[in-house]
Amino acid sequence: MHEFSVVQSLMGLIEENARQNNAKSVSKVVVKIGKMSGIEPHLLKIAFDTFKEKTICENAELEMVIQDVVAFCEDCGEEFVVEDNRFVCPFCEGFNLKILDGEDMYLMSLEMEV
Numbered sequence: 001m002h003e004f005s006v007v008q009s010l011m012g013l014i015e016e017n018a019r020q021n022n023a024k025s026v027s028k029v030v031v032k033i034g035k036m037s038g039i040e041p042h043l044l045k046i047a048f049d050t051f052k053e054k055t056i057c058e059n060a061e062l063e064m065v066i067q068d069v070v071a072f073c074e075d076c077g078e079e080f081v082v083e084d085n086r087f088v089c090p091f092c093e094g095f096n097l098k099i100l101d102g103e104d105m106y107l108m109s110l111e112m113e114v
Contacts, residue, residue, distance in 0.1 A: 002038075002039075003039060003040060003043040003044045003046070003047040004047045004050075004051070006039060006044065006047070006105065007044065007047040007048050007050075007051045008051065010029075010031070010048075010107060011051055011052075011055060011057065013107055014026055014029060014056065014057060014107070014110060015055070015056055017110055017112075018056050018110070018112055021112055021114065022114055023056070023112035023113060023114050024056075024112075024113055024114060025056055025057075025058070025059060025060075025112070025113045026056050026057045026060045026110055026111065026112050026113075027059060027060055027061065027111045027112070027113060028060060028061045028063060028109075028110065028111035029048075029057065029060050029061070029062050029063065029107070029109075029110055030063045030064075030065065030107075030108040030109045030110075031044075031062070031063070031064055031065070031105060031106065031107055031108060032064075032065045032066075032067050032104075032105065032106045032108050033064055033065070033066055033067065033105045034067045034069065034101065034102035034103045034104050034105065035066065035067065035068060035069050035102050036069050036099070036102050036103045037102075037103060037104055037105045039105055041064050041066065044062075044064065045062060045064070048062045049062075065108065067101055067102045068081045068082070068101075068102055069081065069082040069099065069101070069102030069103070070082070070099070070100045070101040070102055071087070071089075071097045071098065071099050071100060072097065072098045072100050073089035073091065073092060073094050073096065073097055074094070074096040074097065074098060075089065075092055075094035075096045076089060076091050076092040076094060078091040078092070079100065082102070
């Protein structure tokens with residue numbers, strides 16, 4: 001379960017941001033998780049709840065925004081949401097696609113108490 005290592009990295013990023021802002025605690029963590037990121041949201045939640053104990057995030061709520069896969073068709077110039085893992089342009093049936101969003105996980109925001 002690689003979500004544990006993802007949360008360890010996330011905690012480091014959170015602690016760094018909190019330190020830079022002289023925060024005493026973090027009350028909310030918002031992450032955006034792409035559907036193609038390889039991260040299972042329910043496992044990430046379990047890992048976060050496990051690792052947050054006795055940290056600056058001890059009382060923090062984890063909010064996850066699930067991002068659809070968004071693609072751009074290089075053939076017809078249309079942007080669309082990939083449905084059912086069908087990587088074919090719904091406008092022109094082309095396969096020449098560029099993925100714009102939905103492959104990564106991002107720390108979007110933190111609510112901190114100073």
